[in-house]
Amino acid sequence: MSAVSIGYQTVQYFTVGAMAAVVFDYCLTISQEVQFIWGKKWDAMRITFTLARYATLMGTAMTTYAAVTDRSEDKSCVTFGNVSYASHLISIIAAEGLLIFRTFAFWHQNKKLLVWLLVLAAFSILGAVGVSKIVGSYLVNPPSCQFRTGKSSAIQYIFLIIYELVLMILTLYKRFSFYKGTRSRLVTILYRDGIIYMTCIIVASIANIFVALAAPSDYTNIMDAPQLVVHGVLACRILFNLRQSRQSDSVMIDGKIPLANMGCTPDAGETTAGSSTFVSTHEDLGAKYSYE
Secondary structure (H helix, E strand, C coil): CCHHHHHHHHHHHHHHHHHHHHHHHHHHHHHHHHHHCCCCCCCHHHHHHHHHHHHHHHHHHHHHHHHHCCCCCCCCHHHHHHHHHHHHHHHHHHHHHHHHHHHHHHCCCCHHHHHHHHHHHHHHHHHHHHHHHHHHCCCCCCCCCCCCCCCCHHHHHHHHHHHHHHHHHHHHHHHHHCCCCCCCHHHHHHHHHHHHHHHHHHHHHHHHHHHHHHCCHHHCCCCHHHHHHHHHHHHHHHHHHHHHHHHHCCCCECCEECCCCCCCCCCCCCCCCCCCCEEEEECCCCCEEEEC
């Protein structure tokens, strides 16, 4: 067996394994989707979740099909590749959208922060797609009907890592500045799930950069489907965990769960009279804040 066939088969194994993982996760969590998502109004949160959930399934299925079939004689392979790329892009953007909502909630629905994150996301997307296309035009890229990726794909992951690091820094800063010492279950879930998600994405992105730049050409798509699955699965599970906490938390106020005990305790000699009382409620993604 040649080195080329070994490399290509290894990529096939990783891709089919990713497809099996996303289908298995879907079977495990469909009951949660029915319970927490179905029947809810079609707001920005549900639309973003639906795109993250089902674009991931579509993108992974198309990538798996491309990996296990010979499309060299298929006249529609270019169109197929474009649709597959679009599904990947939509899935990742939607998954990042769920993470933006989570960060927005963690920062007390700070609208300035939300606008800043959305603007940064737009520049990151344009930069990732645009710069990689420009650089790719100066490089020798594999034929579009081959299951391979050019070295310029590493640029997209660099932009993704930078964005994840920004979100991680914001989360860590808020956790140890405002939420320091709190034992709120919701805060723990928001913080824990976010850090796990961002760490996994950063690690997968670094692996993709290494593969794109250093691995033999037959291995360049080895992390394509796995990274897509990590994005979609973890982002959706963050939402499921938050919705689950809404039902299982022991303290309920009008059907909403407060982020309890997150107000700053006044120093000795200070009075709370006339001061703001922090009241946080859990809604949709897991947090909707008001101040009294």
